[in-house]
Amino acid sequence: MQIVQVLAYGILLGGIYALLASGVTLIFGVLDVVNVAQGAFLVFSALFTWQIWDMFGIEPLLLIPVMGAMMGLIGWAIYRGMLIRVAPQGPGMTVLLMFGVALTMEGILNLGFGNKFKSVTPAYFTQSLNIGEIVLPYPQLISGVLAIVVLGAIYAYLRFSWAGRALRASSQNRDGAALVGISHKKAAGFAFAIGAATAGVGGVLLAIMYPIFPATHYEWIARLLGVVVLGGFGSIPGAIIAALLLGTMESFAATFVPQWAPLFFYGTILLILVFRPQGIMGSKTREDVA
Amino acid sequence: MHKLREPRVFVPLLLLLVLALFPILLPDSTYEESVLIACFLLAIMASGWNLISGLAGYVSLGHSVYLGIGMYTGAILSKAWGIEPMYLMPLGGVFAALVAIGVGAIVLRSRSHAFVIITIAVLWSVQLLAQVAKPITGGADGIVVPPPAWAKELGNIPYYYMFFAVLLLTILLAWFVMNSRLGAGLVAIRNDEGKAASIGINTTLYKITAYALSAIPFGVAGALYGQYLSFVNPIGAFGILTSVILVLAALVGGRGTLWGPVIGGFIIALANEFATVSAGGVSARVLIMGIVLILVVMFLPAGLLPTISAAIKRRREKGDTVKFIDQTAIANSRTEVDTSAISTRMSTTSKVENILEVRDVVKTFGGVRAVDGVSLTVERGTITGLIGPNGSGKTTLFNCMTGTFTPTSGTVLLDGENITKDxxxxxxxxxxxxxxxxxxxxxxxxxxxxxxAPLEKTSAKQMVAGRYSGEEVDRAREILDFMGLSQFEKQNAAALSFGQQKLVELAQVLMLRPSIILLDEPASGINPTLIEKLANVIRRLNEAGTTVLIVEHNIPLVLSLCSKVHVLAAGQVLTSGTPEEIRNDPLVIEAYLGPDHLLEAPSV
Structure with missing residues (x-):
């Protein structure tokens, strides 16, 4: 029965990773930028959730749309204000820029919240759903299910809306999309906003599951990069599969070999990038035409 | 020693002299010394990083892993052997280099995004290993390192000089690399890796060498730094923040320059110290470094030194008028030029008649058979043409011959040797x-x-040789003269017109003394006068013994130059023959213009 328990846990965890990583992979797909600040976005949202919950005692889950919108706006501003300038200088510089953003956010949070763990503990924090012998704590259950719902909504939006089609067009062929009237800058700003908004939503979900402090953003970005790399940069379905895989693996590792659990992510990044750089679902492109 | 009078030489030397004398001139300045030690360390790391990331353009965001490896090497071995870590500095360097060779052989296969992420992942993995491998590393608690044996009154002065010495050695190493063929090759790799490989640079070897060399200063300094801190733990040794700060230092000063990373190291270490002491401690430090990083990436991406020197150059060149360039004089090959400069290496010795041969080559992309079982030959000493409509597989076949692609099946022979997998x-x-x-x-x-830049072979001797050897420069000048390009010698390649660049690229390939040259659409995008010149150059090259294979859409040019022409269509050889035969072959006309045209053509 322990196996089923661990598996259920892993799938819930994977659902959350899938939501978080889909933001990173969407941003990469459209902008060609590895957003290493996504972890900082998450922690930023989580700590603000804590602050509001601490001050007003409001149900944290109600903050999901608020934090999503807030981070989306911040993301859009970062794109228009900074990234748009640096993008032509190539991947090395954009990564450094986003690292600078991550450090700045960490510094701000350090000054604002101090270097202490903060936990959001609503009433259901310690309760769990028992199905036979399987115990599912409500925070994990709620977060996992909500993550999958939000992710499904985003995926459907990208798949079926006009704006989503524009984004996909722009990510596949920037110049071609421009010729049929899709402004890359607008598409990129929109993609960055959605990507950051997933971190806003994810931050709320993390806040009710884990204690958070500013420097934990490194752990999160390490996990997200692991998922994105395994799934194939830029592929949302790939990220979802990879997230479920790694979530389950982490859940098993945490049960049986806890101290090695983080190595699964780093090890995945290393192995995949070395032996199959395009990931599970990514496509290899022709490079000779340049 | 007239060079000493140039400011760019004597200013840094003077500053280094001041630093060398600092503890003597101002004794009892322990705090200042510790700040300067931090400056030295950051300058050492930034300079080391510069070798792989500045010169070769592979941005590593996890390079402090080699500092940590040096620290642990010093601490672990000093504990085992009962000697002070500072004596283990050379070993720290050796060990860092060995790890870098191992890691580099794997990670340097990836480029841009993937490489950056891998370097971070390596740093985190090693940090985790240090935490888990408790029996060797002491786990999360780390290892306490004994204090140095020298008299207490000396304070940090011995450390000061040791870090200073490591810095000097690092600068020397960087200078040496930058002025060698290795350095030139690395810059070529940064500019265009595929191109660098095509002119004979063993890019894998060059990158791994640069990566290993870049790790050495970290390892050496690390062994010393561990003792200086008096303890070594995973968080301190393998910090991502250290990695980012050293990159920031190199960025601020100027990537790819000798002194930029050193200057940047001092600036950022001082800023770091200021932030920690005066602006409210560690939290403020992270914030300030983050903001500085954003500002530098946005507004000073080239770094201080290159920006300043570019400004000075602009001021100096103000008023210089742009000279009129006589386009038509280019490539008026001069008869008096000695053709030994363009001679080939093996045309006379080999007995194989077909210098290049492809047998049953197939190349598929997913379900598309771009090249579908092509066999053809290029005879020695000829100018052979390869034509075919768009999408016929010319470029793919060309790429299989040059090694950009490995064929799905089939063989490529050069001079009778199988080079399919080379x-x-x-x-x-x-x-x-x-x-x-x-x-x-x-x-x-x-x-x-x-x-x-081109290299005729890979050898260690050549890698350490100076950037220009006399013989090569002479040959380069002769070739430029042969092509009528002498007046452009000192121009930046980017300043030339597209047609001129095509000629320079041909000249560049000639430096390899090739026995066969493959020209990929040499006439596309250049004006008719220059095409004429180009045809002349190709003919003269051929007279001098070079075999030429031309892939071209300009049919009149191909038919006038070549003695034999292969026609590709739909991934297969449609026909081969002399220009006369090709011109009148109805199959060729049909392939190019479609069957309708063929039906009407005879009636006109």
């Missing part, structure tokens, strides 16, 4: 030179630098 640079060494349809010169280099 790397691009090996093919260049074996006498196969190529040009690109859209020129791929190293745009930031001068025409002459572009010409001396």
């Amino acid at each position: 790397r691009v640079w090996t093919r260049a060494h074996e006498g196969l030179g190529r040009t690109f349809q859209i020129t791929r010169l190293f745009k930031s280099m001068t025409v002459l630098d572009n010409l001396v």
Whole structure:
């Protein structure tokens, strides 16, 4: 029965990773930028959730749309204000820029919240759903299910809306999309906003599951990069599969070999990038035409 | 020693002298010394990082892993052998280099995004290993290192001089690399890796060498730094923040320059110290470093030194008028030029009649058979043409010959040797030179630098040799003269017109003394006068013994130059023959213009 328990846990965890990583992979797909600040976005949202919950005692889950919108706006501003300038200088510089953003956010949070763990503990924090012998704590259950719902909504939006089609067009062929009237800058700003908004939503979900402090953003970005790399940069379905895989693996590792659990992510990044750089679902492109 | 009078030489030397004398001139300044030690360390790391990331353009965001490896090497071995870590500095360097060779052989296969992420992942993995491997590393608690044996009154002064010495050695190493063929090759790799390989640079070897060399200063300094801190733990040794700060230092000063990373190291270490002491501690430090990083990336991406020197250059050149360039004089090959400069290496010795041969080559992309069982030959000493409509598989076949692609099946023979699986640079060494349809010169280099970049072979001796050897420069000048390009010698390649660049690229390939040159659409995008000149150059090259294979859409040019022409259509050889035969072959006309045309053509 322990196996089923661990598996259920892993799938819930994977659902959350899938939501978080889909933001990173969407941003990469459209902008060609590895957003290493996504972890900082998450922690930023989580700590603000804590602050509001601490001050007003409001149900944290109600903050999901608020934090999503807030981070989306911040993301859009970062794109228009900074990234748009640096993008032509190539991947090395954009990564450094986003690292600078991550450090700045960490510094701000350090000054604002101090270097202490903060936990959001609503009433259901310690309760769990028992199905036979399987115990599912409500925070994990709620977060996992909500993550999958939000992710499904985003995926459907990208798949079926006009704006989503524009984004996909722009990510596949920037110049071609421009010729049929899709402004890359607008598409990129929109993609960055959605990507950051997933971190806003994810931050709320993390806040009710884990204690958070500013420097934990490194752990999160390490996990997200692991998922994105395994799934194939830029592929949302790939990220979802990879997230479920790694979530389950982490859940098993945490049960049986806890101290090695983080190595699964780093090890995945290393192995995949070395032996199959395009990931599970990514496509290899022709490079000779340049 | 007239060089000493140049400011760019004497200013840094003077500053180093001041630093060397500082503890003597101002004794009892322990705090200042510790700040300067931090400056030295950051300058050492930034300079080391510069070798792989500045010169070769592979941005590593996890390079402090080698500092940590040096720290742990010093601490673990000092505990085991009962000696002070500072004596283990050379071993720290050796061990860091060995790890870097192992890691580099794997991670340097990836480029841009993937490489950056891998370097971070390596740092985190090693940090985790240090935490888990408790029996060796002491786990999360780390290892306490004994204090130095020297008298207490000396304070940090011995450390000061040791870090200073490591810094000097690092600068020396950087200077040496930058002025060697290795350094030139690395810059070529940064500019265009595929192109670098095509002119004979063993890019894998060069990158791994640079990566290992870049780790050495970290390892050496690390062994010392561990003792200086008096303890070594995973968080301190393998911090991502250290990695980012050292990159920031190199960025601020100027990547790819000798003194930029050193200056940047001092600036950022001082800023770091100021932030920690005066602006509210560690939290403020992270914030300030983050903001500085954003500002530098946005507003000073080239770094201080290159920005300043560019400004000075602009001021000096103000008023210089741009000279009129006589386009038509270019490539008026001069008869008096000695053709030994363009001679080939093996045309006379080999007995194989077909210098290049492909047998049953197939190349598929997913379900598309771009090249579908092509066999053809290029006879020695000929000018052979390869034509075919768009999408017929010309470029793919061309790429299989040059090594950009490995064929799905089939073989490629050069001089009778099977080269199907040879790397691009090996093919260049074996006498196969190529040009690109859209020129791929190293745009930031001068025409002459572009010409001396090619390597006829890979050897250790050559890697450490000076950037220019006399013989090569002479040959480069002769070739430029042969092509009528002499007046452009000192121009940046990017300043030339597209047609001129095509000629320079051909000149560059000639430096390899190729026995066969593959020209990829040499006439596309250049004006008719220059096409004429180009045809002349090709003919003269051929007279001097070079075999030429031309892939071209300009049919009149191909038919006038070539003695034999192969026609591809739909991934297969449609026909082969003399220009006369090709011109009148109804199959060829049909392939190019469609069957309708053929039906009407005779009636006109």
